[in-house]
Amino acid sequence: MDSSELVELLSSEGLNLLDSLAPWKSTDDVLAAVSTLRKAGHSPALVAAALSQSKLRAKAVGKFGPFASRMLFTEAGLEQATRLQVAALHAGRFQSAGLTSIADLGSGIGGDAMAIAALDLAVTAVELDEVTAAIAAYNLAPFDNATVLNADVTAVDTSDFDGLYLDPARRTAGHSNTSRITDPADYSPTLDFAFALAGSKPTGIKLGPGIDRDLIPVEAEAQWVSVDRDVVELGLWFGAVARPGIRRSALVIGAHGTAELSADADSEDAETGTIGEYLYEPDGAVIRARLIGDLARRVDARMLSTGIAYLTSDTLVTTPFASAFRVSDVLPYDERTLRKELARRGIGSLEIKKRGVDVDPAALRRKLQLKGKASATLFVTRVAGRHTALLAERV
Known part of the structure; x- marks a missing residue:
């Protein structure tokens, strides 16, 4: 949006037009909307500015809630x-x-x-x-x-x-x-x-x-x-x-x-240990703040491997600072073995998460040739220095 478009939009005609538009749903209706508004006598520049603002208002609901419907935006802003x-x-x-x-x-x-x-x-x-x-x-x-x-x-x-x-x-x-x-x-x-x-x-x-x-x-x-x-x-x-x-x-x-x-400083990492029944994936804010060790001690968990932000425990503790998963299988990271095991379980929907390994989740998903109605989460990471696959379900 340039200054001339903004001047048009901030006019009484522009604001009334913007507020009269139906909530933005998709780009499918843009051509019809443009045609209708142009036939009503609105200038091409004003129509484009109003429709762009309508789209931005819809996008802004996630940040501003109902206030978005009475605000103006730029894409970058x-x-x-x-x-x-x-x-x-x-x-x-x-x-x-x-x-x-x-x-x-x-x-x-x-x-x-x-x-x-x-x-x-x-x-x-x-x-x-x-x-x-x-x-x-x-x-x-x-x-x-x-x-x-x-x-x-x-x-x-x-x-x-x-x-x-x-x-x-x-x-x-x-x-x-x-x-x-x-x-x-x-x-x-x-x-x-x-x-x-x-x-x-x-x-x-x-x-x-x-x-x-x-x-x-x-x-x-x-x-x-x-x-x-x-x-x-x-x-x-x-x-x-x-x-x-x-x-x-x-x-x-x-x-x-x-x-x-x-905390008053980055926390010390928790001790590493064997895989328990539950796996915790810390929230990204906890990881960025380097408070993983404090979180581990709070939920009585241990780290899967040094320097990798996955925690494990034998008991489940509900916490807002991590997502919890129940580990169903621990497998070596081998694509052929994984493909067979997932096929045997009828898993057709697989969420893939990885840390500490060079794996492209999208490419791996294609290679696994998933079929079936069941769903699961696959963690590919290092445990005791070895590449390991953990099959789990969200708690």
């Missing part, structure tokens, strides 16, 4: 936007610290700023891109305690704010067909700039969960967050918005609610 339930937790840190005036530097479409404003904190959302800043202003319009500034965050005077929040851009410029930036030196603003600000006042910095851990400042609280088993971010917290004594944490959000595993 939606991709990087914080899920509303996670943004609420970010905002809660500033509120708990007694801060009242927050600068959201690099606000994107305004997701985090919305959550901050909803807690009655004054927030200034700063966004360099003109179109994205206009969209943030639209999304924040219901809050009279929110201001949007179209500016370069590196040029903003932050001295009057109590706290700072940064979400450095990790995608190439543009509003569609963007790609991820992998080098932190190319983030906007750079990590060096963000960390320098963090030394001046309470600050939160949102980063991708796979960032090099060596870049994490020693004074930061590092919290990896997963939603429905998908690791969505690494949050770094400094000053009053960081919690005393915590340097590593895994926040797990799902149907169970919210649960957290935290």
